[in-house]
Amino acid sequence: GDQVEQSPSALSLHEGTGSALRCNFTTTMRAVQWFRKNSRGSLINLFYLASGTKENGRLKSAFDSKERYSTLHIRDAQLEDSGTYFCAADNTEGADRLTFGKGTQLIIQP
Amino acid sequence: GPKVLQIPSHQIIDMGQMVTLNCDPVSNHLYFYWYKQILGQQMEFLVNFYNGKVMEKSKLFKDQFSVERPDGSYFTLKIQPTALEDSAVYFCASSRTGWETLYFGSGTRLTVL
Known part of the structure; x- marks a missing residue:
């Protein structure tokens, strides 16, 4: 089965809001x-x-190898953030x- | 940021012909990769290459596939002969050490008729 399970598959946000994408790993x-x-x-x-968290502007990511997941947080979403987001492990x-x-297809609406 | 260039962006060929996909990796990178993405599916690892040799390959890397990077020129993926199921987008990637970020090209869309 898939080793990387990404969710959600699609997400729609209004400008200025935020949300989180998640990947769970089976190993x-x-x-x-x-x-x-x-x-x-x-x-x-x-x-x-490889561990911990990183932040870059309005994006922040975390990775926990032991708990087998990673997240990508987006805050204050802008129109240009639209696209498909992938995790890869x-x-x-x-x-x-x-x-x-x-992948997660993210659509930012005005 | 660092750029990986892939040439051509699209290629259409007849089944049974040979095709070579070209990749110009980031200049100081030492590890090179090909990934394959069939329409509607996930990107999947094909092969990685270091110091002139294939290090790992997946079951998708058929006997008809070969890779090389002669004298620091393009890193190439050759398929000979091609089959209908080879139609996909092929992504090249490179990394400096093999333990760092991979940088991907924009892909070559291969259509086998």
């Missing part, structure tokens, strides 16, 4: 990355975490071999 992961796919199909790197000891979630 212990070494690290997690979060991406946003823009309208041109490019994967934009948001975060890489790595459970190997060698070079990264990412397993992707199915």
Whole structure:
């Protein structure tokens, strides 16, 4: 079965509000990355975490390897935040071999 | 931020032909990857490559697939011969150490007719 379960699959927010995306893992992961796919199909790197939390502007991510989950919090959402967000995690000891979630389609409404 | 470039963005070929997908990774990166995404499905790992060698490959990396990066030029994925089920978007990625952030290209959409 899927090793990375991402939720929700779709989310609609009004500008200025916030929410959280979540990925649950069925096995212990070494690290997690979060991406946003823009309208041109490019994967934009948001975060890489091996543990703990990171914050960048209006985005904040957390990763708990032991509890097998990661979250991405968005606050004060803006129209340009719209896109599909993916988490991807790595459970190997060698070079990264990412397993992707199915993505969350985020729509920010005025 | 660092950019991975993929050429071409789209490719249409007839089944049985050979195709080469090109990737220009980030200049100081040492680890290179190909991922495959069939329409409507998740991106899936194909192969990673370091120091001129394939390190790991998934079951999706069929015998018809090969990768190379001759003399620091493009990192390529060659499929010979192609099959209908090879139609997908292929994403190239690179990372500096293999333990850090992967940077992805925008993908090459391959259509096999």
